[in-house]
Amino acid sequence: MESGDDIPAPPRPVLFVSYSRTDLAHARPVIDLLEQAGFDAWWDGRLEGGENYLQTTEQTLETSACVVVLWSATSVNSHWVRDEAQRGRERGCLVPLTIDGTMAPLGFRQFQLLDISGWDGSPESPEAARILVAVRAKANVASPAPAPAPVLAPPVNSRPAPAPPPAGGLALSRRTLIIGGAAAAGGAGLLGAWQFGLFGSPASAAISMVVLPFGNETGDPDKKYFSDGLSRELRAVLARNPRLKVAAPASSNAIEGEDDFAIGRKLGVSNILRGGVQRDTDRVRVSTELVAIEDGEVLWAKSFDSALEDVFAVQSEIAEAVAVSLVAEIASDAEAKQSLAAQSEIGGTQIVEAYEAFLRGMALYDLGAGGDSTRSGLAQFDAAIAADPDYAAAHAMRATMLLNLAVESNNAGETRRLFAEAITAAKRAIALEKRLAQGHLALGFALNNGQLNRAAALPSYQIAERLGAGDGDLLRQVATFYSYGAEHQRAGQIIETALELDPLNARAFRSAGFVALLAHDYPKVISRMERALELNPTLASVYYAMAVARLMQGDAAGALALAGKERTPIFRLTATAVAAARLGDAAGSAKAFDQTLADYGDAALYQQAQIKAQQGDKAAALGLLGRAISEGDPGLLWAPNDPLLDPLRGEPAFKDLLIRLGS
Numbered sequence: 001m002e003s004g005d006d007i008p009a010p011p012r013p014v015l016f017v018s019y020s021r022t023d024l025a026h027a028r029p030v031i032d033l034l035e036q037a038g039f040d041a042w043w044d045g046r047l048e049g050g051e052n053y054l055q056t057t058e059q060t061l062e063t064s065a066c067v068v069v070l071w072s073a074t075s076v077n078s079h080w081v082r083d084e085a086q087r088g089r090e091r092g093c094l095v096p097l098t099i100d101g102t103m104a105p106l107g108f109r110q111f112q113l114l115d116i117s118g119w120d121g122s123p124e125s126p127e128a129a130r131i132l133v134a135v136r137a138k139a140n141v142a143s144p145a146p147a148p149a150p151v152l153a154p155p156v157n158s159r160p161a162p163a164p165p166p167a168g169g170l171a172l173s174r175r176t177l178i179i180g181g182a183a184a185a186g187g188a189g190l191l192g193a194w195q196f197g198l199f200g201s202p203a204s205a206a207i208s209m210v211v212l213p214f215g216n217e218t219g220d221p222d223k224k225y226f227s228d229g230l231s232r233e234l235r236a237v238l239a240r241n242p243r244l245k246v247a248a249p250a251s252s253n254a255i256e257g258e259d260d261f262a263i264g265r266k267l268g269v270s271n272i273l274r275g276g277v278q279r280d281t282d283r284v285r286v287s288t289e290l291v292a293i294e295d296g297e298v299l300w301a302k303s304f305d306s307a308l309e310d311v312f313a314v315q316s317e318i319a320e321a322v323a324v325s326l327v328a329e330i331a332s333d334a335e336a337k338q339s340l341a342a343q344s345e346i347g348g349t350q351i352v353e354a355y356e357a358f359l360r361g362m363a364l365y366d367l368g369a370g371g372d373s374t375r376s377g378l379a380q381f382d383a384a385i386a387a388d389p390d391y392a393a394a395h396a397m398r399a400t401m402l403l404n405l406a407v408e409s410n411n412a413g414e415t416r417r418l419f420a421e422a423i424t425a426a427k428r429a430i431a432l433e434k435r436l437a438q439g440h441l442a443l444g445f446a447l448n449n450g451q452l453n454r455a456a457a458l459p460s461y462q463i464a465e466r467l468g469a470g471d472g473d474l475l476r477q478v479a480t481f482y483s484y485g486a487e488h489q490r491a492g493q494i495i496e497t498a499l500e501l502d503p504l505n506a507r508a509f510r511s512a513g514f515v516a517l518l519a520h521d522y523p524k525v526i527s528r529m530e531r532a533l534e535l536n537p538t539l540a541s542v543y544y545a546m547a548v549a550r551l552m553q554g555d556a557a558g559a560l561a562l563a564g565k566e567r568t569p570i571f572r573l574t575a576t577a578v579a580a581a582r583l584g585d586a587a588g589s590a591k592a593f594d595q596t597l598a599d600y601g602d603a604a605l606y607q608q609a610q611i612k613a614q615q616g617d618k619a620a621a622l623g624l625l626g627r628a629i630s631e632g633d634p635g636l637l638w639a640p641n642d643p644l645l646d647p648l649r650g651e652p653a654f655k656d657l658l659i660r661l662g663s
Contacts, residue, residue, distance in 0.1 A: 012040040013139050016064035018084040019043070020075035026099040027070055029121035030131065034068070036123060037132050039139075041068075061087050065139035071098045071113070076105045079490070086493065095134045103242055105469070207326040208269035210247040211235040212260060214286070215276035227277035228366075229359030230286070230315065234273070237319045239470040240346070244326060245269075248472035248502035264293040267503060271299070273322055282308050290322055300325040309352050347392030347433035354387035358394050365397065374404045392432035392439065399425035399442035406450065410603040412631055419450030437468035441477060448481060449634040454662050457481070465494070472502030476511045484637045485663065488519040506536035513545050518641040525549035544571035547579060552643050556582035570600060574607045578614035578644060589615055602627070606635025610644040621645075622653045629660060636661060 015034055019027040027043065034041040042060045061067065067088025075081040085108055088094035096104055101117040114134055119127035135141075214231040216224040239246040247267045264272050275288035289301035300321055304314045349355055361380030364373050378401040384394035399422045406418035423446045429439030444460030447453045461481045468474035475498040482491035495512045502508045513528035526549055529542045547562035556579050563575030577592035593611045596604055609624035628636055639645060640663040648654040 012038055013065040013141055014040045014042055014060065014063065015135065015139065016061050016067045016084070016088070017041050017043040017070070018067060018075075018081050018088075019070040020072060020078050020081060022074050023070060023072050023099060026072070029119070030068070030070065030097070030099075030116075033123055033128055033131060034135065037135075039135070039141075062091075064093070065141070066093045066095055066135055067091070068095045068097065068135060071096060071102050071104050071108075072100045073102045076102055082493070083489070093138050095131075095138050097131065206243060206245040207271065208245040208247075209238070209271040209273060209290075209322075209326065210264055210267050210269045211238065212263065212272060212274045214274070214288075217276045217278045218280075223279065225360050225363040226279060226356065229362055230277055230311070231275070232362060232366075233359075234315060234319055236471075237315065238273075238322060245501075246470065248505065260291075261293055261296070270294065271326060279308065284308050284311050284314070286311075286314055286318070288318055290325055311352065311355070347396065347429065347436040347439070349384070349388045349391045349394070351388045351391075354384045354391050354394065357381070357384035357387060358391070358397070361394075361397060361401075365401065370404070370408055374401055374408065377401050378405070390432055392429045392436050395425050395429035395432065396436055396439040396442055399423075399429060399446070400438065403442060403445055403449070407634075410600070412602065416450070416632070419446050422446045422450070435467055437464045437471065437474055440464040440467065441474055444481065445477070448484075449637065450632070452629075452632060452634070452636060452661060454485065454637075470501065472498045472500075472505065472508060475501070476505075476508050479515055480511055483515040483518045483641070485640065488515075488641075491515050492519065504535060506532045506539050509535065510539055510542055510545075513542070517545050517548060517643070518638065520552070520641075520643060522549040522553050538567070540567045541571055542566075544568065544575050547575040548643060551575075551579055551582060570596065570604055570607055573599070574610055577611040581611070581615045586615075602631060604635075605631060606633045606638070610642070613645050613647045616647065618648055618651060621648060622651065622657070625654075625657055629657065639663070 017027065017031055017034070021044075031041045031043055042064065044057070061084060067084060069075075069081065069085040069088065071081075082105065085094060085096070089108065094108075095114075096108060097114045097116050098104070099116060101115060104113050114127075114130055116127045116131065119125060122128065211231055211234055214227040216227040218227075235246055238244055247269055260272050260274060264270075270293055272291045272293060273288065274291070275286060277287075278285040283306070285303060285305050287303045290299045291297065292299055302318075302321065304317065306314050349358070357380050361377045361384065364377030364380065367373055378398065381394050381398040381401060384391055385398065388394070402418050402422035402425060406415045406422065409415045409418065422442060426439050426443035426446060429436055430443065433439070440460045441464040444457040444464060447460065448457035461478050464474060465478045468478075475494050479491045479495035479498060482488075482494065492515060495508075495515045498508050499505075499512060509528050509532035513525050513532060516522075516524035516528055525545055529546045529549075532539055532542050543562045543566040547559040547566070550556075550562060551559040560576065560579035560583065563572055563579050566572035566575060573592045573596045577589045577596065580586075580588035580592060589611070593608065593615075596608060596611065600607070605624050605628040609621045609628065612618075612621035612624060625636070625639070639661060640658055645654070
């Protein structure tokens with residue numbers, strides 16, 4: 001090539017910049033910096049008039065070398081920004097920045113966050129240098145070489161070295177890049193960025209831990225509720241600290257009896273808080289220690305002796321000591337102490353009698369045995385409220401137990417009464433303490449399941465999700481709510497976060513299976529339910545979901561076999577009837593339907609409609625659904641997405657029914 005020929009410049013790596021439109025003034029300096037550094041920064045301001053927004057955005061998001069997300073107080077609540085960040089995380093090319101000091105939302109806190117809230121926009125500043133180091137590491141783009149020493153004349157036929165291809169180039173498929181070498185390269189780049197001070201002080205990182213059930217050292221088995229309850233309350237307090245990632249209660253208790261360090265490793269956490277409780281009539285001793293799993297180092301240990309009425313101060317002191325000990329590893333002492341603000345007690349009591357009744361009620365709630373156990377738990381929460389009428393958490397749990405009884409009841413009149421009482425209790429809890437997530441969750445459940453009023457329930461679920469971001473069990477229930485509507489992606493994201501927080505909870509995997517079922521993702525139904533059975537082989541309704549999934553995959557014989565294993569009679573009968581119908585066994589299907597009618601009557605109108613729809617009797621199915629609406633049958637929540645009702649979807653009467661349900 002002659003020296004005068006033009007040499008085409010290598011293509012500029014494309015970066016996807018995700019932000020909230022209200023933050024445009026903060027986003028523009030970042031965009032300008034990236035453009036000046038040789039990147040092609042894509043942001044929504046570049047869209048041409050009339051251009052297909054969704055198609056262009058998705059195409060760029062999938063092909064960009066890097067996804068730069070600008071977290072702020074506004075963007076953390078944007079579904080668009082969260083979805084774009086999620087895709088960057090999945091592709092292994094996410095660079096998260098905080099422009100106002102706001103932490104990344106739950107699910108993104110495992111990534112080191114670069115705080116540029118103090119940046120003045122200058123391209124010569126240390127913050128600008130760190131942004132570029134982070135982006136180049138994730139985009140697999142080499143940093144500019146130092147300027148060469150001056151020479152008198154350029155070498156003949158010199159040409160610039162080719163730039164490395166952008167991540168996601170044509171040589172490999174996107175799947176190969178994500179699973180194979182690109183992910184490894186991204187990790188190496190991140191390590192290099194850390195070593196060169198990219199993230200400065202890792203103040204936004206979260207330290208993981210598990211609070212193990214405290215030992216009952218009283219010698220009285222009947223006092224176990226107190227030691228279990230104290231550790232449970234501590235866990236809830238610590239989980240509100242944004243600097244801590246605390247394993248959820250179900251996972252902590254699911255492997256009780258195993259070696260403490262084995263528990264920690266199974267949960268994937270770095271630290272263990274364990275202890276023991278002794279108490280008599282009026283005094284309590286709590287011995288605690290915080291231990292690092294990696295080397296067994298005791299980071300902090302202390303025993304507390306106090307009068308029983310001072311147990312609340314003991315609980316606060318333990319939480320403060322643990323938080324400061326751990327957070328100090330990733331932040332300054334001042335920042336560690338500031339992080340304690342989120343741990344303040346919410347909706348609690350200072351009356352020992354009320355507190356003890358509450359802990360006894362929680363022990364019965366955790367037991368989850370239903371029936372008399374639920375009623376006994378309700379009595380304990382009533383006792384807590386009698387001792388302290390302003391105990392917001394007790395009112396919220398009273399509402400929760402009333403809802404459990406309503407779901408268990410086969411009497412329509414009793415069910416309506418229980419739902420109404422639950423709404424009253426939940427509203428009382430919220431009036432006493434608006435920050436109490438359980439109160440909002442209970443109200444949302446009562447409105448949705450008791451009144452089939454999804455629109456009224458939605459704000460309560462949204463508030464509960466925001467307040468309970470660190471509570472895996474609460475998020476599990478929020479995900480279920482979203483799965484009933486059109487927000488399948490949202491439901492899937494939330495249930496994945498719940499599983500991350502509570503990785504050994506069989507109920508969480510069961511909920512994940514049902515979320516997948518209503519999204520018609522049948523392979524995931526099977527995998528989630530199989531995991532639930534590994535964790536708890538006696539779990540109810542799991543085989544029902546698997547049977548429906550097999551049926552939808554065209555395996556009616558497999559569905560029938562799974563139906564026979566289902567522990568819940570109504571679900572076993574329903575799955576058996578529809579599988580038999582698919583196999584052409586009209587007699588077997590009719591027998592299961594007749595048994596459903598005989599055993600449950602109007603308490604199972606929705607299940608009867610499912611069977612009739614699968615038998616091909618559309619008129620009967622629609623008639624049963626109409627009666628189910630009149631009775632307020634909560635099974636109708638499934639109707640918008642239920643695969644067993646697919647034969648009805650083209651019917652005008654079914655479309656009218658969905659409109660009546662607000663779907």
